[in-house]
Amino acid sequence: MFSQAKRRKLSEWFTAYVFLAPWFFILFVFVLFSIGWAFYLSFTDYNLFSPPKWVGLSQYIRVLRDRDFLQRALPNTLQYVAVVVPIQTFISLIIAFALDQNIRFRRFFRTAFYVPSVTSSVVISLIFVWLFSKVGIINQIFHLKIDWLNSPTYALPTIMMVNIWSTIGTMMLIFLAALQDIPLTLYEAAQIDGANRFQILRYVTIPALRPAIFFVVTMGVIGCFQVFDQIYVMTAGGPLGSTTTIAYLIYKWAFGSTNIQMGRASAVAFILSLMILVVVLIQRRIIEREE
């Protein structure tokens, strides 16, 4: 009935759909349907035990008036992103730059720097809770008496530091790969044109790194906006809400308290996505304009 070519084409279709069947299941059930259902829930009042009740935009309005969101989660998260992203990008760039020189033991250094990035956030948090406790080693070494994680002033900066420390390995590797990808001929050409070292850095190295910088900053922004594990383990959002972030608030409202607010938590999740999107777009504008 079918021609050989037609049969081959149909069998190729069939193979493709079979190979992609697991992904269809995940994509449609766990991703696309979930996004849609979360969007629906964000317009409802839903406590898991009675069916969702349609309330229109009032969850969004309530979130934007909520004290925990407005005075704690939002400023804390923005502050977190604004401090952590530039510092982690800058330090990892410096380290990658140093590693890209004619360095001995490069493999050793690279390995040492990457170890914090393969370790779980929980273990890292547990170690730092201990290091930074009031009677901990850090206070002993520096002769301090700061109760880092129980102080509204120091708790968030401490968590920021832990995050910077643990993410630099990955970012450094991305920069190092980008630096090593810059063709030598580019440097040679610049030298022949009489460019000095500063000009080479300014007009060859930095422009060539731009895609990597964009990628690292984007990754950093997304990661920081969603910071959760360290907060949960180290401070549980306290003291006095000083480390409550947006992602932590979503968890708390949806799962972490007796007063379950899945509708409101969904509304916050969409507000968070919008914020991430806006920041990433602005950042892309800035990096592109530099060109």
Next chain:
Amino acid sequence: MTTMARTMPRRDIFAFWDRIKMPLFYGVLILWTLISVFPFWVSVVYSLKPVANSYAPPYLWPIPFTLENYRTVLTQFELFPRWLLNSTVVAIAVMLIRTLFCAMGGYAFARLRFPGKDLLFTLTLFTMMVPGQVTLIPQFLIIGPGVIRNLTIAGVEIPTGFGLLNNLGALILPSIVDAFGLFMMTQFYKSIPTELEEAALVDGLGRFGIFFRIVLPISQTALLTLALFTFQGTWNSFMWPLIVLRSPENFTLPIGLQWFKGEYYTLYSIVLAGSIFNSLPIIIIFFLFQRYFIRSVAVTGLKEA
């Protein structure tokens, strides 16, 4: 530096820079090595000290030395070996299943022609940009109690959730394949030559046969890279297990350790000894397969660039 810049001619600045450059770079690298390693080093040291010395100097060497904390963790807490087992089972299961499914899907996207391919691929890329918090609540409902409670059609109750709460299956099912791995494998299959497959096609081998007998064996590097990346992510994952696991005997190691900390806060050497069981395996795997980990980071970097 600024005063120097004003008083020195340019050439001298560069000469000066050339002199201090290498010591400066080595200084930066050694300093950061110390900063990276110090927390791990002291945590190992203190896990080898008695609990009474949980905060006592010396910092850098286990004096007095004891293995008591490790013995306590493994024998006094009957749940601890269970957590280790749970974590291992889940991480290995997800690693094997996801690597296979990502390879299959990636091959389909890279090589096969079928209707709707471009749209599906775009959707796949799009899903990578959606923050996990958005899908978290519905995923919890789907895995557990159901999206709609007591949905009955014509008198028959239709389940809308998998009822897997507090079950390790809840950690495996949503992770059987993911957009990132699919994308990575698609890029990989696009980058390798097609001659071998074409020859096999001419010889009359079907697409299934080609994939399993020819393509999979030559994708070892990419498969291993993805497998290690997946293992690391699953082994370390925290938020999702925290939400779907309820009773201590079903915990994975990170959840167990967090719970542990609450119970034994004052006996921190024991918590540190427990932590080693979570960090050591992944660090050993990293040392053994460093090349692949570094590749996986480079591949992540490539996707945007």
